Amino acid sequence: MRCFKPENSCLCKYTKELDTGIKFVLLMHPKEAKRQRTGTGNLSHITLKDSEIIVGLDFSQNARLQQLLHDEKYFPVMMYPGEEAWTAKKEGFKEIVGDRTLLVLILDATWFCSKKMIEHNPFLLDLPRVSFYGDYRSIFTFKREPKPEYISTIECCYYLIKELQTIDFVDKDLDPEPLMNVFKEMIKLQLTAENERILGIRPNSHSYDAKYKKIKEIPDFS
Secondary structure (H helix, E strand, O other), X not given: OOOOOOHHHOOHHHOOOEOOOOEEEEEEOHXXXXXXXXXXXXXXXXXXXXXXXXXXXXOOOOHHHHHHHOOOOEEEEEEOXXXXXXXXXXXXXXXXXXXXXXXXXXXXXXXXXXXXHHHHOHHHHHOOEEOOOOOOOOOOOOOOOOOOOOOOHHHHHHHHHHHHHOOOOOOOOOOOHHHHHHHHHHHHHHHHHHHHHHOOOOOOOOOOOHHHOOOOOOOOOO
């Protein structure tokens, strides 16, 4: 199973490969790779054609990443907020990329670990940055983030694609919804599993934490 889940909870049937014309490279923190290999980073990878996951903490000497960054067919950018970040609304974005393939680096980690990754890789912020012009909120509502505007890796890919479609950088006929569809199925699966733990249907590995003792409503996302 490419989603790494057991057969009875496999999410692969909800995935559909998307050819966006963008090369997404997910820089995955080792803790994310170990504990969350079934998370949204991997789901993004199996949905986005020609995407890659590179696991590590210090990427300055990572041979594969350095190969990609120095490949002249790519225009590498870092997905990271900042006043100097390019968005689809800023004039000249398409022109600066030119006929090269946009290569988007995204940190796949908790926000705490993301800060550690930047501390170990300050060169990443020397790359041109891209961000959103929109203000988004995650549908991953049962997972607390430090700030409400922090969104998951798969939502990050989804909203970037949507915004780039507004300037014809990504084909407007491409439907990016498969990213959100599999994400929604993942959320429903996780909430169902938590409810089953609370009800004693499956072993409860979170008995020490009160937040896992209340039955959660499973959204239908209609």
